[in-house]
Amino acid sequence: MIDKACLCKTIDPHQMEKLVANAPSETEAQRLSDFFKVFGDPTRLKIIYYLSRHELCVADLSSLVGMQQSAVSHQLKVLRMSRLVKTRKDGVTIYYSLDDHHVFTLYELAQQHLKEQS
Amino acid sequence: MIDKACLCKTIDPHQMEKLVANAPSETEAQRLSDFFKVFGDPTRLKIIYYLSRHELCVADLSSLVGMQQSAVSHQLKVLRMSRLVKTRKDGVTIYYSLDDHHVFTLYELAQQHLKEQS
DNA sequence: ACAATATATGAACACATATTCATATAAGGA
DNA sequence: TCCTTATATGAATATGTGTTCATATATTGT
Numbered sequence: 315m316i317d318k319a320c321l322c323k324t325i326d327p328h329q330m331e332k333l334v335a336n337a338p339s340e341t342e343a344q345r346l347s348d349f350f351k352v353f354g355d356p357t358r359l360k361i362i363y364y365l366s367r368h369e370l371c372v373a374d375l376s377s378l379v380g381m382q383q384s385a386v387s388h389q390l391k392v393l394r395m396s397r398l399v400k401t402r403k404d405g406v407t408i409y410y411s412l413d414d415h416h417v418f419t420l421y422e423l424a425q426q427h428l429k430e431q432s
Numbered sequence: 433m434i435d436k437a438c439l440c441k442t443i444d445p446h447q448m449e450k451l452v453a454n455a456p457s458e459t460e461a462q463r464l465s466d467f468f469k470v471f472g473d474p475t476r477l478k479i480i481y482y483l484s485r486h487e488l489c490v491a492d493l494s495s496l497v498g499m500q501q502s503a504v505s506h507q508l509k510v511l512r513m514s515r516l517v518k519t520r521k522d523g524v525t526i527y528y529s530l531d532d533h534h535v536f537t538l539y540e541l542a543q544q545h546l547k548e549q550s
Numbered sequence: 551a552c553a554a555t556a557t558a559t560g561a562a563c564a565c566a567t568a569t570t571c572a573t574a575t576a577a578g579g580a
Numbered sequence: 581t582c583c584t585t586a587t588a589t590g591a592a593t594a595t596g597t598g599t600t601c602a603t604a605t606a607t608t609g610t
Contacts (some may be wrong), residue, residue: 347474359461381569383586383588384588384589389568432517499599500601502600508558
C-alpha cells in the first residue's frame, strides 16, 4: 500500500508509517461516518434542535418540523438507534429528549463553522 | 403550525413560541445537514484524517485510503466545494491540505462520543 | 511536437435513504 | 368490549450518492 505512494517529496517513509499506524480502521471509519450521517438530514437536525430545548411528544415534533407523523417516527427511530435520544412514556404519549451531551455541541460547532465562512 | 400541537402538558404556549422563533430556518437546516453530510462517508473521513496530519498529493491519498485515483478525485471535489480542503500546485502535482480549524475538532468530538458509548 | 505522468471529469450503475400511504399496535376512556 | 388516540412499522417510490470505467486536461521532459 505505502510502496505505491508517489512519495510526494514533502513526506518521508517514516512519517508515512506513522500516518498509517494511527489511521482509523475500516470499521472505525464506518462507525464515525454512520454517526455523522445521522446529522446529515435537515429533518433530523430540526428534531435535534427542538429536543435540545425541551422534551417533546411525537405529535408536537410532527407539527413543529412540518412533516407527517409517520416521517417523524421513522426519523426518531434513526435517532434512537444511534442513541442520541431517549424516551419517556406517559400513558399513550411518548416524550422524546436528547440523550447525549455531545450532540448539541456538535450542532453548535457546525453552526459556528458555517457562520465564519459566509 | 403551533396550534395543531398536542400541547404535551410539559410545555406551555409561550415556551412553544420561543422554540419556534429560535428554530433553524429551512435553508439553515439544509446548509447544516449538507455540511454534516460531507463527514458521513468513510472514504472522506479517512481523507480528512490523513490531511489533518500532513499535506498529501492525490496519488498518495489514493493508495493510503485504498481506493482508485478517480474515486479520490471525486471525493476531493466534494471536500473542495465545502471548503474543507485547500490545494497547492507544484508542477503537475497537486497537494491537498485541510483548510478549516473546525474540521478536526468535529472529527475528534465524534470519536470521543463513540468511545464513551461503547 | 510528442510521450509520459498527475489529476479531473462525465456517464453509467448499484445501492442507500427520506417520505408517503396504509395499516398495525397499544393504551385509555366510555 | 368498543372506540378513540398516539405512536410505530412495512411496502413502495422517488431521489441522492459512491464507485468504476473511459477519457479529457494540463504540465513536464525529451
